Each structure stands twice: as structure tokens, then as C-alpha cells.
Amino acid sequence: MPVRPLRAVPLLALLPLLSACATGAGGGSAEPAEPSPPPADPAVVLQVSEVGGFTTPAMLAGRLPTATVYADGRLITDGPVIAIWPAPALPNLQLHQLDDGGVRDLVDRALAAGVAETGDLGSPPLADVTSTRFAVRTGGELVTREVYALGVGSAPGRELETGITEEQAAARARLSELVDVLRNPADALGTDRVTGPEPYRPEAVAALVTPYVDVEPAQPEQPWPGPELPGEPVAPGVTCVTADGEAAQAVLDAAASASAATPWTSPDGTRWSVLLRPLLPHETGCADLIAG
Known part of the structure; x- marks a missing residue:
């Protein structure tokens, strides 16, 4: 997979937390609010x-x-x-x-x-x-x-x-x-x-989708719990959708009892092969998988 262009950021960012003291009407100093922890840096x-x-x-x-x-x-x-x-x-x-x-x-x-x-x-x-x-x-x-x-x-x-x-x-x-x-x-x-x-638990999962081809031995079908398939084209014969939030959780839960050869079914009964690709912290969707 090609490496995604990386953002120009300092190697280790210093994230100072600033607190301000406010003076009330009676002249007293208010207690400073507890600082929030800095967000994870996905650089x-x-x-x-x-x-x-x-x-x-x-x-x-x-x-x-x-x-x-x-x-x-x-x-x-x-x-x-x-x-x-x-x-x-x-x-x-x-x-x-x-x-x-x-x-x-x-x-x-x-x-x-x-x-x-x-x-x-x-x-x-x-x-x-x-x-x-x-x-x-x-x-x-x-x-x-x-x-x-x-x-x-x-x-x-x-x-x-x-x-x-x-x-x-x-x-x-x-x-x-x-x-x-x-x-x-x-x-x-x-x-x-x-x-x-x-184990790394992703916040979003990309699904790379192709028409299902039967294998031996036959694999049990599983309803697809994520966004509607097949998604948008990303490569010859391959489409992609991204599941995040509750949809990502549903896909991860379903994947625990599935395999790489599972036929995933749409509501109309169409069967799909789905390659599940957890997104890394710096990735947001299907476009990141094909960015050069």
C-alpha cells in the first residue's frame, strides 16, 4: 500500500495547557478549570x-x-x-x-x-x-x-x-x-x-468489495451490517465503503464470527466478498487507501 503523504509537523509537539484566573464581582479569584488532556496526535x-x-x-x-x-x-x-x-x-x-x-x-x-x-x-x-x-x-x-x-x-x-x-x-x-x-x-x-x-481497535473500517465467487467448502452467509454495498470504485473491479461510529462497531462485531471467505449479503440477497481494512489513526476513508 502506498504511503500516504504525511503532514509537515514537528516531530514531537509541545502542547502547553494554559489556564486563566478570572476575578469575580467580589474581587475573589475563581478556581482554574481542570485542563483537558491533549488529543492524540495522528501525525x-x-x-x-x-x-x-x-x-x-x-x-x-x-x-x-x-x-x-x-x-x-x-x-x-x-x-x-x-x-x-x-x-x-x-x-x-x-x-x-x-x-x-x-x-x-x-x-x-x-x-x-x-x-x-x-x-x-x-x-x-x-x-x-x-x-x-x-x-x-x-x-x-x-x-x-x-x-x-x-x-x-x-x-x-x-x-x-x-x-x-x-x-x-x-x-x-x-x-x-x-x-x-x-x-x-x-x-x-x-x-x-x-x-x-x-489489539488495535479502529474507529473506522474500510470495506473493499468485489462480487462473491463460490469457494469449497461452501461458507455460511452473513448479513452485511455496515453502509450499503457495493460503494464507490477504487480499483479495477473493486469498490469501497467506510464504516465509522456505530456502523464500524457493528462491522467489527460481525467480523468476529466471519472469515476472509465469508459471503456478505445485502438486503436484496446479493452476495459480496469483503476485504475489511481497519483504518489507522491518520486515515479517514477509502481515498486514503489509493492515495499515492
């Missing part, structure tokens, strides 16, 4: 995602980033995937909370891993695999770097893959290690600096 400062590769248009649009770090310390990662068919209807997203300084630490590690560098990382002679895109915001500037087939030729000491030099293999290894750090932040920063992980 992305570091993200790793897979782009391209050979798959369906719905899978391309619905692909989730490997890891996303926000300015307020939230880190959302993809979690382990259970090896069953059909797969669960919802992906396993995990939410970590970093302590003060954790975001800066991870950004520093990204820069040390070479995300801001521009050297050639080689191109293994493989077809139809993904590229790993790294994006980091530092000094108000967004820097990105893509690596084709990152898992190939990223282990110095082993026999080099065709098209990969020793220097390139070492550079790939540093970036691979960064991915491991983001997926396991407590191992890298220490358990006292990371809270979680816990």
Missing part, C-alpha cells in the same frame, strides 16, 4: 510498508503498513497471522505505546539504518515480489527509501544472491533489522519503555 513520523508485487487489486488497496509510529508515541504493527483457511476476517493489528523519547529513539535508529541514504541497494532477479518502503520525518522533511525484495541478500556472511554486492547486503541487513525493531519495540527499547502490545 506519522515513521512508517514501513510493502508496495507493489503481484496480487489482486483488492489486496493491493487493502494492504496494511508493517509498522506506523505516531508523534504521540503510538506504534501500530502487524501481528502474527494464524495459519488457517479461511483466514480471519480482520487482520491482527497490535498497538504499542512508547514512553517519552521512544519516538525520537526509533527515528534515530531509522536514520542510522540508512533510511535517509540514497545508495544503490541492488535488484535481485526476481519477478512480482514487493518492495519495502521506509518513510521517516526528520527536521520537518519526509524522507523515503524503497528496497526491492528486501528479504533477499540481506544477511552478510551467507552466499551472496545474484545482483547483490557485499556492501548492498550489509545495507539491506540494517534495514531488515529496523523492521524487526519496529515489530518488537520492547526488545529494542526495553520493557519498561513500551506498554503493550494490545
Whole structure:
């Protein structure tokens, strides 16, 4: 999934809370109101995602980033995937909370891993695999770097893959290690600096919709509880709707007893395949899934 353009914001925003004292008619000072906690900051400062590769248009649009770090310390990662068919209807997203300084630490590690560098990382002679895109915001500037087939030729000491030099293999290894750090932040920063992980509960869910194709064994139908299907086109043969608020809750509840192969039915009996894509804190709807 392409990385969405990120907002130009300071890496860590200082949010001062101001209170004013009012003087009453009798000359006394009123008690200052309790300050409200600052809202969560959905500004992305570091993200790793897979782009391209050979798959369906719905899978391309619905692909989730490997890891996303926000300015307020939230880190959302993809979690382990259970090896069953059909797969669960919802992906396993995990939410970590970093302590003060954790975001800066991870950004520093990204820069040390070479995300801001521009050297050639080689191109293994493989077809139809993904590229790993790294994006980091530092000094108000967004820097990105893509690596084709990152898992190939990223282990110095082993026999080099065709098209990969020793220097390139070492550079790939540093970036691979960064991915491991983001997926396991407590191992890298220490358990006292990371809270979680816990399941990520989205406030909105996008549904990528295609006509249903029968599978074997046949799957039980389930009424679609969200916005009217099929929605608006977002890719060849794929439409999309976004559920938020109570509709999102209804979809999440229904998805708990569904699978990726569930035929979802409209009130008129039409059956649909629905790829459920939880929206991340900086995303608002279907347009974010196709924004380049």
C-alpha cells in the first residue's frame, strides 16, 4: 500500500495547557478549570510498508503498513497471522505505546539504518515480489527509501544472491533489522519503555468489495451490517465503503464470527466478498487507501 503523504509537523509537539484566573464581582479569584488532556496526535513520523508485487487489486488497496509510529508515541504493527483457511476476517493489528523519547529513539535508529541514504541497494532477479518502503520525518522533511525484495541478500556472511554486492547486503541487513525493531519495540527499547502490545481497535473500517465467487467448502452467509454495498470504485473491479461510529462497531462485531471467505449479503440477497481494512489513526476513508 502506498504511503500516504504525511503532514509537515514537528516531530514531537509541545502542547502547553494554559489556564486563566478570572476575578469575580467580589474581587475573589475563581478556581482554574481542570485542563483537558491533549488529543492524540495522528501525525506519522515513521512508517514501513510493502508496495507493489503481484496480487489482486483488492489486496493491493487493502494492504496494511508493517509498522506506523505516531508523534504521540503510538506504534501500530502487524501481528502474527494464524495459519488457517479461511483466514480471519480482520487482520491482527497490535498497538504499542512508547514512553517519552521512544519516538525520537526509533527515528534515530531509522536514520542510522540508512533510511535517509540514497545508495544503490541492488535488484535481485526476481519477478512480482514487493518492495519495502521506509518513510521517516526528520527536521520537518519526509524522507523515503524503497528496497526491492528486501528479504533477499540481506544477511552478510551467507552466499551472496545474484545482483547483490557485499556492501548492498550489509545495507539491506540494517534495514531488515529496523523492521524487526519496529515489530518488537520492547526488545529494542526495553520493557519498561513500551506498554503493550494490545489489539488495535479502529474507529473506522474500510470495506473493499468485489462480487462473491463460490469457494469449497461452501461458507455460511452473513448479513452485511455496515453502509450499503457495493460503494464507490477504487480499483479495477473493486469498490469501497467506510464504516465509522456505530456502523464500524457493528462491522467489527460481525467480523468476529466471519472469515476472509465469508459471503456478505445485502438486503436484496446479493452476495459480496469483503476485504475489511481497519483504518489507522491518520486515515479517514477509502481515498486514503489509493492515495499515492
